[in-house]
Amino acid sequence: MSASSAAAPPLAHPPLLSLQGMGKRFGALQALDDVSLTLAAGEIHCLLGENGAGKSTLCNLIFGVYRPDQGDMALDGQPYRPQGPAQALALGVAMVHQHFSLVPDLSVVDNLLLGQARGILDRQGCAQRISELSARYGLALDPWARIEDLSVGERQRVEIVKCLMREPRLLVLDEPTAVLLPAEIASLLDVCERVAAAGCGVLLVTHKLAEIQRVAQRATVLRGGRLAARSEQPAAELDQLVRAMIARDLDSAAGPAQPERQPRVAVATRRPPVLTVDGLGVKDAEGVVRLDNFTLLVEPGEIVAVAGVEGNGQSELAAVLSGMRPATSGRFFLADQEMTHAGPRALTGAGVGVVPEDRHAEACVPALSVAENLFIDRLPEFRRFGLLDRRALARAAELLMQRFDVRAAGAQVAFGGLSGGNQQKAVMAREMTRPGLRFLLAANPTRGLDVGAVQAVYGHIRAAAHGPQRVGVLLISSELDELLAVADRVLVLYRGRVMGTARIPVADEEGLAALRQRVGQWMAGRITEGAHA
Amino acid sequence: MTEEMVAVFAGSSIRLAAPLLLAASGELVSERAGVLNMSVEGMMLLGAFAGAAGAWATGSPLLGLAIGVLAVLPLAALQAYLSITLRANQIVTGIGLNILVLGATTLAYRLLFGGRSRVEIPGLGPWAPPGLAQLPLLGEQVFRQTWLLYLGLVLVGLIAWALRHTAWGLALHAAGTAPRAADQSGLPVRRLRYGAVMVTGVMSALAGCFLSIGDIHTFTEGMTKGVGYLAIAAVIFGNWKLGRTLAACLLFGAATALQFQLPALGVDVPSALLIMLPYLLAMLAVAGLAGRQRAPAALSVPYHR
């Protein structure tokens, strides 16, 4: 393990990719500064770092999306200066982006043909190749499905198949596993290993230490845009890597973030539930049932987790409970008040906080400032003599940013310029500090967050639930480990139905293991005894 | 209404729809690629003028047509440069170019034809497809049209096919709905958009030539009179699908044609109402009948990495 920014140790043969002293600046922000890295053919190299450390920026430099301000790149010993993704692709470099880069209203086939086909399209031929690749790598795909209709996991598969179809020499994966289920992650890592075995170099960005442990042959850590550490055997040096990443010790050592459990505060008098959901159902435009007879009570101070493979009704549930979409049947109440037909405004007004699943589309206005985004629905509070008091707004925003560790050049910078993780933290900050918060609906609140930030987010959620506000929380996520660590109760959705619900045992490792087993079965659609508690 | 009148009505609708159709299918191509060309109007006007001037100067309407198309290409390139490379607001540049072309063609027309306002401009001849030409009534009234109309139909068919079945069509779609994805798939987004604007230029030039040397064999100052804007309306009305856009053009054409049929039938309607009919129909249609419109996601958003 070395922590210097000096040239990387020489390898036996010329590396597939070598980066020397890369620098990139966005306006006043030095996103990358003097970063060097080498990657050999057949190697899986992990790139780690906190949110905003510059990982995506580095990947984008390699793929030609941005041009470096400083530094040299070489591919196979040849100087490598891609003018754009087209040239990178032509030279055998392929990339899966942190944010999807598919055309949503086209079919899988068309997306795969995009940029590859010439002249008249051969859709059948392409479908054929998709099947072959799917079979070879175990990535099942329906070639004729439209991207819009696919779950996030399936989309990620399309992205990967799209890269593989080009038979790249270097594969760059920017947080490909953030949106995947454990089983999917395992198969993706298999794919990485198979690709690497065939001589392709793989650069993998991830926050998940288990993945590093499993596949990484070497690792590089970035912090604040600079090289923080390098490791030749990352599996054995996880602790050091994490320390280098966040420059402080993590409470728990290796392994996925494990927020510590606290015994539930005993509730003396049973209070009426904050949320009562009664037989909610949603049909989509084609009449397909997406959510069926969903019934649930959330007590004040209770954290209820909704687990399930993505695309099994979670998004519909979230959309209905946040007022973005009407239910086709059933009702729901906030305390005693029926909210079935309320719009988002009525719900937020009644003390509902929502961290939506698609935060780019629903949670923020990227072109507005961070401050404006943080208080987008509370701007009238900053009215002075009828005008907007921007100074007070910025002050309030800065306080909030500090509390939730949102890192940005200031409250006045554009929200869109924040790194993916910091955007997420900012949305959390806004939703959790809503005045009169009674009920919090959070969909995948930790997606894309670094290990430190994940803990912080769960800390905030727990504080809200167990603090004096006694907020009821509905937590939708596919990160089973995290759900089990933080929630009081878990229920599993499968094809729009509740497959089972169970109370999560406290301080009972065996019981937890058994529950994990059971939940896993529910998620796969298998009913076991004890369903419908 | 006699059969003859129906035939005349149909013929008239088609003739009035033809320039719209040419321009709209061209506009569709660039809108699908993400560029909103408000300058179709100006491109048509320039095409109409250059086509007429060319036909007059060379004595050959065919050469006139070629000159008309060639003259519009630099204008299309300018539009593309402004809106794609300089990333200028597409509505502003479009309107600016329209104003510029209006002024410039008027000036140029005065310079060229000023003293000779009765000059004869040779025009494109009519033609009827063999077989169809022999149909009673319809043959003469509906199918006997400027051959440019038939050429236009072929081109429109070609565009429809290319949009659906070629890599170019797919790339264009991606450039218009998800330019970032297109770029990251290795497609030259800007070049695609340039190409699309040039296609619009060619089609608009043809539409302009249809007006000047195709239909009426003359040029008049500012003769497009908003047809270009109506073509854009047809694209929106058509929900960015070629088939529906064509239907919209026909509807506009028919509504305009009705304005001449009703008085001939002795139906007494205030002419203001008749004249606004195409717009009224279009309004009703976009308000409800046409359903929710879904524009290409990146329409009029310049792409920048």
Next chain:
Amino acid sequence: ADPLRVGILIPGSKSDKGWMESGYDGLVAAQKAQGDKVKVQMIENINYADMEQALTNLASKNQLVIGVGGQTQAAVLKIAKRFPKTRFSIVGGNKGEDLPNVAGYDVKQAEIAFVAGAAAAMLSKNGAVSYVGGMEIPSIVNAGKEFGKGAAYINPKIKYFENYTGDFDDVAKAKEATLAAIAQGADVHYHILNLGLRGMEQAAKEKGTHIIGSYTDRCGTDPLYIAYSITGVGYQVEYAIGEAVKGSWKPGYKAFGLAMGPKASDMTICGATPAMKTRIEQIKKDIQSGKIQVLEG
């Protein structure tokens, strides 16, 4: 002596092949005839919102201001009060407010339209004639009505079709309107159009029908035209300038039309038979004598 300073406002395009161009031709003719005695400022293509300003500019720099077209009347009347020393002539003016420095010259298009209708009925083989007007303003609408009456005067069973495109300069619409009439059998067409006339020509050419031209007699230049009605727009411009130069310019309403002789208003059938000629002359006389009543405008 100093030349007479004349300002002329042509609301439309001076090369519109119709009313405006005819007015402009009159101006050119007057300049030729008067030589150094006049100095002219002209402005064309002025819409309503800018008309007052254009007229004010003209009025402040000239001794005689001519507005070509009834659409200038309202603005002229307004401006004339502020420039009592400037004289104003409105070509195509109607009876209205009387000001000591405003003259309105009524071209009487309806009068000659009646004659044109008669000629059309004589020339039509199918017994159907048509008329296309631009805007629906009284002079245009009245001309249409009189055209129909004139045709019926000759042939009571004649079929008559009229259409207003809303725009004197829309070529495509004029063409389609004419085609629609042709489909109903019309084979002689009359019009009050400017640039739009080109569309009528095209339709007639395609279908082998004929047109009665306007403003100037051009018999023999184009077989498409079988007759011409003369409306002396240009003549009135010449008249205004001529009178002003001579010092005999007078304010007030003045009807031109047939009463002012063939330069002001006339009808020519190209290659007319003597019988036709006599008939036309008779009708002209009857109109002047009041035996045939026609609308104003």
Next chain:
Amino acid sequence: MRHALNIWRAGMRRPAIWISLAAVLGAGAVGLVLVAAMGVPVSDALAAFADGAWGSPYAVASSLNRSLVLALVGLGFITAQRAQLTNVGGEGQIAVGGMAATAVALYGHVATLPWGLSFGLPLLAAALAGALWGGLAGYLKAWRGTNEVIATLLLSFIATWMVYGAVQSEALLRQPMTSAATLPESLPIPESTQIPLLTGDYGMPLHAGLLLGLLLMAVVGVVLRHTVLGVQLHAVGLNPRAARRAGLPVRRLVVGALVAAGALGGLAGACMLQGEQYSLKAGFSSGYGFDGLVVGLLARNSVWGVLFGALLFGFLRSGGINLEMVASVPTALVVVIQGLIIITLAGAAQAMDRQEVAR
């Protein structure tokens, strides 16, 4: 006052202003080259232009009145633009505004009302009519997803033909037919319903609408930049889904933005009618709605931009009229210059933005 001065200073430091100036001067230079090519002495042309644009009190007043109309439409445009709504319906909003003002002034029994109500009520009616016309497009946008560009454009065509129809029929606004030659126009509106002239003198017919215009300009500027509403409109425009999620009344804001734009357009129509033309004729809107749209587009969301753009185009057109009259340069030339200015400014916009961001 010090505040205003600071804004002015900050403005002058902006390269955008210099770039704009260069674009205008450049386009003017091209125009002069064309003038010279036509064989007209450049000095004559310049003198004629200056004389027509600001050579007399009358010219100044006419230019300013025209600028006022363009500014009102432009203001409406940037108001809607704040919510990313492109209002190309200025022409139609002027038309309905003019009709409403005429109707109320002639038949609303307002002529004898005191305290300026006689001309104020028609103005109000025009604003309401314009608001309705804009709001119609807003309603369609918010509830039916109809693209507002096409809706406002079509509504413009419809409204201009409505004016044509209204002055054709005595049952509507046409003056009584005293003879077959009665023109299809409305009666002239009574003097008390005309907007008073600031000077009281037709030699400088600058009317009081100017004051209203300046006031509205300040109001719009403050609302868009410095109020909660302004930020909300902006948010709704940039990401309507997120705005809805955050509980903003998205539909109300969308409709409201177009209602406001329409009201400003309607007022512009009333100013044309009650301030200058005094009677309604087909085509009275004269394309000012489209010119105002261009002013709004070029203003790049700034009220100052609207002010300068409106002044520029107002004076340009005035000068152009005289240019043709005195120097025989066709007005089409001014059209060419106008087009060149628009294109250069649009083309340079990105550069201006970059400079501003880099500051």
